[in-house]
Amino acid sequence: MFPFTAIVGQELMKKALILNVIDPGIGGVLVKGEKGTAKSTTIRALEQVLPPVTHIRDCPFRCDPRHPEKYCPYCTEKYSDGKVPETETSPMKVVELPLSATEDRVAGTLDIESVLQTGKKKFEPGILAQANGNILYVDEINLLEDYIVDMLLDSAAMGVNYVEREGVSFTHPAKFVLVGSMNPEEGDLRPQLLDRFGMSVEIKGEKNLGMRTEVVSRRLEFDLDPYAFTEKYRADTEEIRERIVKAKSLIKDIRTDRKLIEAAAYLSVYFGMEGHRADITMIRSARANAAYAGRTEVTKDDLEEIAPLVLSHRLKKKPFDKTSDYDIQDVHKCLEDF
């Protein structure tokens, strides 16, 4: 796998992904860009910097032992007598959802084998179960059937997958960071779905000649000897992972002051946001940004840095109006004014 740290440029996308790992409450990332701009490579490579998580051993949903109230039905039953569950630690993963996935594969369905052998109904977990506690990546999400996208976003927002089909009724935790990528030339997502993504990044191929050369040479080097190449970047990768782990523990202690919250609300109102998701996401992202930098204080600069990630896909432009009513460049001015 191509090393995360060896990817040239695309800093914004990397930042967005990392912030989401630090605080999954941010609500996922949508990556828009033409083909061949390292969308998938970067997202898959993210796995290398993901922190390890502790979960209950042998649980298909990898329940979090710290939150008994959020256990899956199996764990709830197994540990109802107050037994302390055995735990194990494994790294977070990037789980991919193939475009051809059907509803039952995504959400889970009736376990036919069990029915045929025992005559009892049993739930067979789907991709959402695998995704619990991980990153769920959907390439070309704009081509996915709408109802499946709805389902993904619902689970991502609530942290729960609620299945009601084939006569089985089942609820299990499904808390994951949804990462979608798409090529806007093939049509856009419904605007209402856009709002459900915490962040979006629009990426372009590098224009700078020097950078382009670097992209090509690194790729060639990697193909020639992947092992040596990866080794070269191991230290960098390790460093980022350390930073993420640190930020994750740091973020709990970060308080956001009222002034900053008001600034976020001001931005939202200025940019014509209707719902409250943008406001909340901005604050969470700014906090994660501060934590990533190793600070316990969130500043206006954090807000300014992440605001475009949160706001740009939610701008109430007329879909076809290139001259949108608002310019994302106004963020700075707006914060100055405030």
Added chain:
Amino acid sequence: MSGRLLRYPFSAVIGERNAKRALQCLLTDDSLNGVLIKGPSGTAKSVLVRSMAGLTDKDIVDLPAGAGDEDIFGGIDFETAVKDGVTQLKGGILQRAHGNILCIDNINLLDPKTLNTVTECISTHTVKIERDGISAEYPCDTTVVATMDPAERELPESIADRFDICVLIVPDTEIRTRSDVIEQDLEFREDPDAFCARFRDEDEGVRKNIERARASVPSIKITRRDINDIVLICNKLHAVGHRGDIACARTARALAALDGGEYITEENIKEASVLCLLHRRKPKTIFNEKADVFIHSTDAEGHERDEEPEISNREIAELARMSREQDKIDQEIQDIVDSVEVSTTEGSDLQPKEIEAIDAEEESIDSERGEIPDVDIVTAMLRDVRTDLAEIDRIEMIHLNKVVGHIPRAALSSDRNGRASGYRIPEGKTKDPALGPTIRAASPYQKIRKPNGLSIVIEPSDIRENIRTKASSCSFMFGLDVSGSLSDTGRLDEAIKAVRAMLEDGYVRRDKVGLITFGQRLVNLAVPLTRNVEAVFDAIEKTETGGSTPLGRALLTLNKYMNNYVRKNPDEQCYIILITDGEADTAVTEGFDAIMELRRICATIKIPNTEWIIIDNGARTRRVNYALKLANYLGGRCIDIRELVG
């Protein structure tokens, strides 16, 4: 969203007064039929609905978007079938909703057929099942709360009308309250338990108040004066049908009870009107902000009314006269009562008991408010209601379905793609067996079949296959007349406005769109059918306008292109939307009269699965309506652009 684990306290939801009042009314009076909450995404619709759990002992039962008919209505209990060989009903979501609150998120995205059946069950309070060899029914008495984002898709009016109350959540623009929302969300997610504890007392207060109000509802009388006021307001706001009147009366009563009143006040009626009439006004789409001001209309007696249909003394006098005669109003009330579906819950409707109360009232006319509505008071009330409604109202877009009528959004799929919406007995061998239904079909016979080491034996006759539906996208080919006769008179701008509005709709739904322009002696296939809606918009901006109208050639080009397209995409429903004044002036064959020739061209045009819609963009004053003629030649419909743009 289904917030089953996170339960935000009702009192912690900031703002959204109307929605909160509506939900409290619903819990106060069981005879109220449902609340519909509309609002843009991210405005805490679902959160608010789920928070009702803290106010009532009833359960909140979710109807998730992915649920199939089997799950919603119920079917064979297959475990008993296997074990005992008995076919027995196992109820679905609706059975669990009995006596509880049924919550439907994104109701507008539900399959329309399923939605119709669900509303039918709810209004008849019974679920009837005829499937899997089971014939059964069970009661379903439930209160429905639904949410939707109107920007996604509108709900059919007939369904919306089933909801007594409809509120629209208006986005908050106060920095202070928005900041409060952020802070609370952070606190809630950090420590849900501590957060909920903070609001426990307040929620308990609301709960107690609802309980008290429930007890006092029967003692609050709906007086004849109240009904008169309500009927007048409903009438003036052009509320369709009688459900609005009844809903207003009941809601006003519930509000009075919640406020601790002993009788219904003008405030109650005003508030109730805003809650109950938002979705019932007609005409609401065409006149936009001036929603209820109608330009010209004729009342029952055939008198022409003026612009602003305020209440006149004459009408009041009329009402007074009717009131004296009694029979007319009695008839009105009778109509109202008759139109209510017979309900199985006791005393849940505006029923004889209430009418008796009204009759008793007659003897001693309400001392505070006379029986006859007062002109000034009702006019003032009406004005307030209008202002409130106008505040809620937003300018509606021109929707494609207004132009092309009902657009089928789901088509049977011939391959294994699409979502399973049902099952059937296959003809011959199937490639797409429906496992669940197959096992269910086999289950009753297990007692008599020989087990081959398996628990369930399936025979070929048990096998069922999936019926799959695909959310079908439609294709819209726009033909835009950009000739001089339009661009010089500014009517082209109107046309572009209309196309843009329709494109936005297509953008939302991810339909395919294309564009052909004609003018400047040129027919230009600017954008072949594509999902990239923005391309069409860009093309429109770049189009050169002016010159003559080669309408005939445009039709021939469309014919050729669309026939090819339909051959490659036989499953797709296509629409050609021509925006033109129909005045062809350049013939395909030189020397022919362009308009005469048009008729002959039209006769040769034949495109399968495709409908023609002509949007007439012609001048108001003209001798011949060529656009209408063109529509007739093509066998399509003709719509006046002014009807769309408003």
